[in-house]
Amino acid sequence: MGNTDSFDPFRTTLPELIHWSTTTWGDRPAIRDGDTTLSYTELGEQVDRAARALIASGVEPDDAVAVWAPNCWQWVVAGLAASRAGARLVPVNTRFKGNEAAYVLDKAGVVVLFVIDGFLDTDYSGSLADQDVPSLREVIDLRTDAFDNFMARGNDLGLQAQVNERSAAVGHDDVSVVMFTSGTTGHPKGVMVRGSAIIRAFRSYGEVLDVQPGDPYLLVNPYFHAFGYNSGIVVCLLFGALNLPVAIYDPVTVLETIQRERVAVFPGPPALFQGLLNHASLNDYDISSLRSCVTGAASIPVEMIIDMRDRLGFENIVTAYGMTETSGIAAYTRQGDPPELIAATSGCAIPDAELRIVDEAGNDVETGAEGELLVRGFQVTPGYLDAPEQTAEAIDADGWLHTGDIAVMNELGYIDITDRKKDMFIMGGFNAYPAEIERMLMEHPLVGIAAVIGVPDDRMGEVGAAFIVPSPAGAPDPGELLGWCREHMANYKVPRHVWIVDELPLTASNKVRKPDLRAHAATLL
Numbered sequence: 001m002g003n004t005d006s007f008d009p010f011r012t013t014l015p016e017l018i019h020w021s022t023t024t025w026g027d028r029p030a031i032r033d034g035d036t037t038l039s040y041t042e043l044g045e046q047v048d049r050a051a052r053a054l055i056a057s058g059v060e061p062d063d064a065v066a067v068w069a070p071n072c073w074q075w076v077v078a079g080l081a082a083s084r085a086g087a088r089l090v091p092v093n094t095r096f097k098g099n100e101a102a103y104v105l106d107k108a109g110v111v112v113l114f115v116i117d118g119f120l121d122t123d124y125s126g127s128l129a130d131q132d133v134p135s136l137r138e139v140i141d142l143r144t145d146a147f148d149n150f151m152a153r154g155n156d157l158g159l160q161a162q163v164n165e166r167s168a169a170v171g172h173d174d175v176s177v178v179m180f181t182s183g184t185t186g187h188p189k190g191v192m193v194r195g196s197a198i199i200r201a202f203r204s205y206g207e208v209l210d211v212q213p214g215d216p217y218l219l220v221n222p223y224f225h226a227f228g229y230n231s232g233i234v235v236c237l238l239f240g241a242l243n244l245p246v247a248i249y250d251p252v253t254v255l256e257t258i259q260r261e262r263v264a265v266f267p268g269p270p271a272l273f274q275g276l277l278n279h280a281s282l283n284d285y286d287i288s289s290l291r292s293c294v295t296g297a298a299s300i301p302v303e304m305i306i307d308m309r310d311r312l313g314f315e316n317i318v319t320a321y322g323m324t325e326t327s328g329i330a331a332y333t334r335q336g337d338p339p340e341l342i343a344a345t346s347g348c349a350i351p352d353a354e355l356r357i358v359d360e361a362g363n364d365v366e367t368g369a370e371g372e373l374l375v376r377g378f379q380v381t382p383g384y385l386d387a388p389e390q391t392a393e394a395i396d397a398d399g400w401l402h403t404g405d406i407a408v409m410n411e412l413g414y415i416d417i418t419d420r421k422k423d424m425f426i427m428g429g430f431n432a433y434p435a436e437i438e439r440m441l442m443e444h445p446l447v448g449i450a451a452v453i454g455v456p457d458d459r460m461g462e463v464g465a466a467f468i469v470p471s472p473a474g475a476p477d478p479g480e481l482l483g484w485c486r487e488h489m490a491n492y493k494v495p496r497h498v499w500i501v502d503e504l505p506l507t508a509s510n511k512v513r514k515p516d517l518r519a520h521a522a523t524l525l
Helices: 014-024 040-056 073-084 098-108 145-155 157-169 195-209 226-239 251-261 270-277 302-310 339-344 388-394 434-441 478-488 514-524
Strands: 029-033 036-039 064-068 088-091 110-115 138-141 175-181 189-194 216-219 242-245 292-296 316-321 353-358 371-377 401-409 415-420 425-427 430-432 447-457 461-470 497-500
Touching (some): 014 040, 014 226, 029 073, 036 040, 040 073, 040 157, 064 098, 073 110, 073 242, 088 098, 195 292, 270 292, 270 302, 302 339, 316 339, 353 401, 388 401, 425 447, 434 461, 434 478, 461 514, 478 497
Parallel strands (some): 029 242, 064 110, 088 175, 216 242
Antiparallel strands (some): 029 036, 371 401, 425 430
16 A cells, blocks of 8 residues: 555544645546546645645634535545644535525534535525624635635745644544534534544455555545545545546446546445446446445345446445444445345444444344444544534443444344434435424424425435425425425435325324334325
8 A cells, every 4th residue: 555654544644644645646646527637746735735725814723614515626625625724624515505504504613615606506605695604704616716816825835834733733533524414303413523533444444445556436425425525535545546526426427437537446325326227328338447336325135236246347345334423434344245245234343343233221132133233433423513412312421322223233243224213214325314304394384294204216215205284374285395395405305205194193102103104105105
């Protein structure tokens, strides 16, 4: 892995990794985005220039800097520059509406925000115009003169000493990234992530994937997500791979990129690979360069794993399990595992981490029995931002993270996620949380009570379905309600089905019986 004399994955921080990577891999191409290609040396120069610009802009150590933009080379520069300037990076979901983003920006105390206006026909900066984010001092569009003017502030090489000092001051246990994950409470929670934990966890992940220096590494997974930042940007830095960002998933664009760039490594959710396998033009492209992939976060038929090997050509297929609260990874399968094990499980614990399956009383269950999955290890979050009560609910006194996922562990220690205790569903690779969607639905004047579940979908894996009890003012028109949702919610949160009902099934404690709704939904689809 290059010159590792000064590299210790067990003790390295993100600022140290950025410096080590951009000097070690030198002239190797680091990122190619359209007509722009940056070598690792050039990436390091751009990152430090942007870090100097952040300091010149008044950003202090531990300030929060956010990026609300699609995958692109400028995202990488801005995001890594935040770390080199000693700030905390806050990635923001590109599907968020202005009110959703404002909550995140305000909660994290973001002082500088990078955007790309016009992506998905969205005016990101304009959507914040009527939002209250007192901490936010500057919004910079990465694809306009505003970014060039910002970068010009970093031309003062006298500020480089401060960049180096701030990078050196970042401690091994310091929080470097705050990733917001939608929660069961109805508002996103800021998960504090240690940069050193990302590096340590994903060094072994990259080894399992057999990532090699110079490997073209296709990144459809959004950078704002742990699947894109931790297992994408950081892994490329660790192994000297070529980061190939894709802003919007499109099968033809992906196939063309694989053929043109000779892509070797390609992570993604199952729906993405199923889309390629089902595409009529698949055989028109040379995808023989594909070697390694990682997938997960949804059930996978054994036949799909076999097709990924035989038709897409992957020699190394890994399934994995992780949460933002576990720095994005907790378990993965190993090289050489049979297709049946890869399809039926999410692997076993990563090195130096532990997994348990417990019953409602917190006792370990027998092998093969269902229970809640608990995770403990170096990669578990130190907690939620400014939310000690939520942190205490999630992480017990012995350091075990209660994931809320129901799982079964086999005799090999491999886990199979069988249900989600917290009702989360995964729509096209995006985690969607019913409580948050329900809270937003009830802001509509004609929605009295809302209950949301995930239902199967051939293309997206799962989509939302909403049962609506009308308000006293009358019942909403399902089509009009969906239109309202599209205006107020990120696309992946918008229910695809709306059913108006007189009442919802309730438990004795007056909680909605979601299993009954799932059974009823099956008769309606």
